[in-house]
Amino acid sequence: MVSSPAVPELPEVETVRRSLAPHVVGRRVERVEARRIKLRRGIDPRPWRARVLGATLERIGRRGKYLLLEFDRATVVIHLGMSGRLQLARPGREHDPHTHLVLGFGRGVELRFVDPRRFGAAFIVAPGTTDRVPELAALGPDPMQEDVAPALRDAAARSRAPIRSLLLDQHVVAGLGNIYANEALARAGIHPLRRAETIAPRRVARLAAEIRAVLENALIAGGTTLADGGFADAEGASGYFAVQLAVYGREGEPCPRCGSVIRRVVAGNRSAFFCPRCQR
DNA sequence: AAGCCAACCTGGACGC
DNA sequence: TGCGTCCAGGTTGGCT
Numbered sequence: 001m002v003s004s005p006a007v008p009e010l011p012e013v014e015t016v017r018r019s020l021a022p023h024v025v026g027r028r029v030e031r032v033e034a035r036r037i038k039l040r041r042g043i044d045p046r047p048w049r050a051r052v053l054g055a056t057l058e059r060i061g062r063r064g065k066y067l068l069l070e071f072d073r074a075t076v077v078i079h080l081g082m083s084g085r086l087q088l089a090r091p092g093r094e095h096d097p098h099t100h101l102v103l104g105f106g107r108g109v110e111l112r113f114v115d116p117r118r119f120g121a122a123f124i125v126a127p128g129t130t131d132r133v134p135e136l137a138a139l140g141p142d143p144m145q146e147d148v149a150p151a152l153r154d155a156a157a158r159s160r161a162p163i164r165s166l167l168l169d170q171h172v173v174a175g176l177g178n179i180y181a182n183e184a185l186a187r188a189g190i191h192p193l194r195r196a197e198t199i200a201p202r203r204v205a206r207l208a209a210e211i212r213a214v215l216e217n218a219l220i221a222g223g224t225t226l227a228d229g230g231f232a233d234a235e236g237a238s239g240y241f242a243v244q245l246a247v248y249g250r251e252g253e254p255c256p257r258c259g260s261v262i263r264r265v266v267a268g269n270r271s272a273f274f275c276p277r278c279q280r
Numbered sequence: 281a282a283g284c285c286a287a288c289c290t291g292g293a294c295g296c
Numbered sequence: 297t298g299c300g301t302c303c304a305g306g307t308t309g310g311c312t
Binding site: 007008009040065079080081082083117119120121168170177178179269270271 | 308
């Protein structure tokens with residue numbers, strides 16, 4: 001039984017994007033509160049006030065796990081890291097102690113970026129330049145926005161690394177974390193530590209399709225909620241039903257397809273879960 | 281030079 | 297009850 005909170009991967013970030021948008025798009029930032037806290041990059045309060053105060057939010061985009069708050073005069077790029085959350089709250093209500101950034105939108109709505117483990121990031125770029133921002137430009141295709149099969153096939157053909165490493169590499173495919181990488185491999189019948197270049201192209205194509213399918217399922221479910229319900233959307237709802245995970249966190253349990261005992265091995269500092277019979 | 285691995289960080293689970 | 301220890305993972309950077 002896994003009990004740690006779910007880390008935001010693509011479906012969780014997309015769920016945040018969708019739940020946030022109706023409350024803040026079209027609104028103007030009337031107050032900015034930025035703490036000089038060392039996230040993946042430090043947040044310097046001054047440019048936040050200078051560039052975001054008074055700006056109107058036109059839309060919220062997403063690339064992989066990055067959220068893009070597109071204002072008329074700046075774009076705010078946010079990565080939730082492992083424990084980051086964006087909360088909508090009434091101004092004045094009690095703050096989580098790990099609040100790093102607050103954007104006050106008037107009409108009694110404020111957006112708070114909370115991230116206890118501080119693996120997240122928030123930074124400002126010039127509007128319309130996101131494809132030139134190094135972090136974003138280097139991302140591989142987003143499985144919910146385009147077909148990742150060609151990129152995945154090319155990367156796999158050229159790599160001796162375990163296939164799961166490729167799936168976790170955001171430069172190959174953007175948006176997967178350890179949970180959905182493991183799940184997609186289970187659905188495709190591919191062992192997570194199988195050397196990428198040894199997988200037949202048609203099986204890689206199948207994997208690309210299963211990536212899409214597993215992400216869509218999760219999106220429908222509104223993001224994965226593990227045992228203790230760690231993930232909540234922007235409005236703080238936590239009533240999601242958990243996506244049925246086939247292998248992740250199920251070491252020792254029977255494979256839902258064949259009944260074999262699901263195994264866990266640690267590789268690349270991360271747990272890989274798989275059915276030894278279904279996945280080769 | 282690709283691929284591996286430690287480091288970053290803290291809440292929660294677990295054991296005694 | 298409480299304290300200590302361990303573990304989780306996204307991303308980067310250093311090492312081989």
